[in-house]
Amino acid sequence: MVARIFRLRVALLAAPFRETFTRSVGAVVTFAALFAAAVLAAILPPRWFASTGQLATFDTAVGAVILGAVVLVPFFANRGHLEPRQFAGYPMSASQIAFGLLGSTVISWPFLLLLSWIIALGATRPEWQAHPPALTATLVLVLVIAVCGARVASALSRLVVGSDRAGIVRAVGSVLLVAFAPVAVFVAATTFGDADGAFVDVTSVLSWTPFGAPFAALWQLASGDESGLAMRFIIAGGFALLCLLVWFPLVKASNERVERPADSAVARRGLGWFERFPARPASVISARTLTYWARDPRYRVALVAIPIAPIVMLLAFWVAGAGITVLALLPLPVMLLLLGWSLHNDVAMDSTAIWSHVASGIRGREDRAGRLAPVLVVGVPLAVIGSSLTVTVLGEWRILPAVIGLNLGVLFVAAGVASVFSVLMPYPTTRPGDSPFLQPQWSGSGSGRAQTMSIIVAMLLSLPPVWFALNAVFDVEFTANLWALLFGIGYGAVVLLLGVLIGGAVFNRSAPELIAVTQVYD
Structure with missing residues (x-):
């Protein structure tokens, strides 16, 4: 044989x-x-x-x-x-x-x-x-x-x-x-x-x-x-x-080992992201959220707006005479920070389906983990590819580990913080089907406080990986760069995990209030 x-x-x-x-x-x-x-x-x-x-x-x-x-x-x-x-x-x-x-x-x-x-x-x-x-x-x-x-x-x-x-x-x-x-x-x-x-x-x-x-x-x-x-x-x-x-x-x-055979009675074509995820609560929420991000104009407008802030900051720093190091390192972390932070009100954006999570008894950490899929699917490749382009522009490829650690750390931290704030301080937002530029009027706690607090906390918690990465960038040494990579990814993963667990606990405790907030203007 x-x-x-x-x-x-x-x-x-x-x-x-x-x-x-x-x-x-x-x-x-x-x-x-x-x-x-x-x-x-x-x-x-x-x-x-x-x-x-x-x-x-x-x-x-x-x-x-x-x-x-x-x-x-x-x-x-x-x-x-x-x-x-x-x-x-x-x-x-x-x-x-x-x-x-x-x-x-x-x-x-x-x-x-x-x-x-x-x-x-x-x-x-x-x-x-x-x-x-x-x-x-x-x-x-x-x-x-x-x-x-x-x-x-x-x-x-x-x-x-x-x-x-x-x-x-x-x-x-x-x-x-x-x-x-x-x-x-x-x-x-x-x-x-x-x-x-x-x-x-x-x-x-x-x-x-x-x-x-x-x-x-x-x-x-x-x-x-x-x-x-x-x-x-x-x-x-x-x-x-x-x-x-x-x-x-x-x-x-x-x-x-025998793989579990596919159920022939289940449709396998035309389901989009649902074909690519297993039939588990967090995975199904991931598939549905990815579908929203691909089809809902509210999410597309937010994605298009994310690169605008780094461009404005670059122009300001360029006019002020900043060096090439700052101009090359700045845009990508800011974009990733805003991308991860965009989840800070995902519960309100998903107002028509949040009740199904509560009614079906889905645990809060599964809801939190499932909603991370779009940010990670877009953000991780963006961080890795963008880091490669950044070091190429800088002309120093030895700092690639530190730059990757910086960008992934910022992304994970922002997503972890947003996972908590989206259930801790939700506020009504544009309803599905409405213009993405239309914001509802609500007399409760203002959206400005939730946005300001969430972005400030995300920026403060992002300082440790930024500090380690900048030390490795300006004092080029392989050991320091490797440590910056490991610390950035590890620290960001810990914050992300804590965000999912804390946000899940808040979700379990205040699920009825979340439904009330998301439906207050219906």
């Missing part, structure tokens, strides 16, 4: 050349260009760098990025992969399937491209060739990490995420790719323009990861520097062994 998997792999390998003549010629040209690019990626760097140290830095960084992409990308995009569950109905044991899939991975176009790059890399680095046994063992170890890591990532994605959420995972992968593309271009330009720059700092960190350790170890061996040499080999070998040990239980679990 293992031989049949290999034959299936060979058939899949030749499939692009069995199409029509035009497509077959296109496949030949495409794969020839890919193999040429893989070989040139190994041949050209020695011609660009004058010193061995610069070449070692470049090889370690590029090798870590390529090997990391080979291992991590299958977690987000694995629709074309053979998976263990596809062979569950055949008379094969879990170990046979595991060995067959693992061994047959070498008969695939991605592996052949990686192999051509590895061979060209070893052939064009005479410093490495002075130690043939170590060179061979290390390059084989790189291939083992690639094969085992990609297999584990793909199987883990199918097992944990499942087919119903695969689209969300692919979307997350696409956002990350788009976000870091400008940074990658800027890093390449910085590296080739000034090879002695800050590129070395990040490379030294990558050299201690399982993806960069093999390449760093080869250059250390070639230069005679044995500091950390054994540890880097242990890191790479340990990661490969870990992937092997995890792969076999994953195959067994994949073949034994």
Whole structure:
């Protein structure tokens, strides 16, 4: 049966050349260009760098990025992969399937491209060739990490995420790719323009990861520097062994676990966001809220208005002679602050449906969590992609972790504060179907107090991640930037969680009053 998997792999390998003549010629040209690019990626760097140290830095960084992409990308995009569950109905044991899939991975176009790059890399680095046994063992170890890591990532994605959420995972992968593309271009330009720059700092960190350790170890061996040499080999070998040990239980679990079948009596088309969320209270509220944000003009007007404030602030700071750092860092946090704060009156905006939450006994934290979906769906990609563009404008890609921590921290804090204030101080707003520019007249507590207090609290609670991020931005150091990233995300997540829990408790306690407030002008 293992031989049949290999034959299936060979058939899949030749499939692009069995199409029509035009497509077959296109496949030949495409794969020839890919193999040429893989070989040139190994041949050209020695011609660009004058010193061995610069070449070692470049090889370690590029090798870590390529090997990391080979291992991590299958977690987000694995629709074309053979998976263990596809062979569950055949008379094969879990170990046979595991060995067959693992061994047959070498008969695939991605592996052949990686192999051509590895061979060209070893052939064009005479410093490495002075130690043939170590060179061979290390390059084989790189291939083992690639094969085992990609297999584990793909199987883990199918097992944990499942087919119903695969689209969300692919979307997350696409956002990350788009976000870091400008940074990658800027890093390449910085590296080739000034090879002695800050590129070395990040490379030294990558050299201690399982993806960069093999390449760093080869250059250390070639230069005679044995500091950390054994540890880097242990890191790479340990990661490969870990992937092997995890792969076999994953195959067994994949073949034994049965996904819950979709109910054929439930409509699966034409339901929009409801098709993409499970049938749980918070998820259903998320789907309905996302639908509102996409169709209700009241929400669209608010989204369009959010970028206006940063533009006005930019003009004011520009006229005042502010530097490029302030002008580049300011707009995105302000936009994210306003985006998260826009939830401060979501209960009143949802006045026609809030009664259904109370009548059905939905817990307050589920209501609060469900209403966060639009802000997170829009805000998280905006924060990641916008941070990438910000550091590109600033010309300093080393501060990317701090900028991401700053923006995500501000977003999470604003959303957490708004989750409390929307049930603590609600006020009537534009009714569904009315003009988004029409505001109801109400003699109770003014909307100004709720808006002012909520935005002030959000700004005050956002100061800690802003302070840590600015320290890391103005005093560029990798450790400080990493700490700013972790603190910003962690602090923001804690505030967001507390906002959901506190807002949920207030919702449970004052649900009848919320209905009264939202219907006071009907």
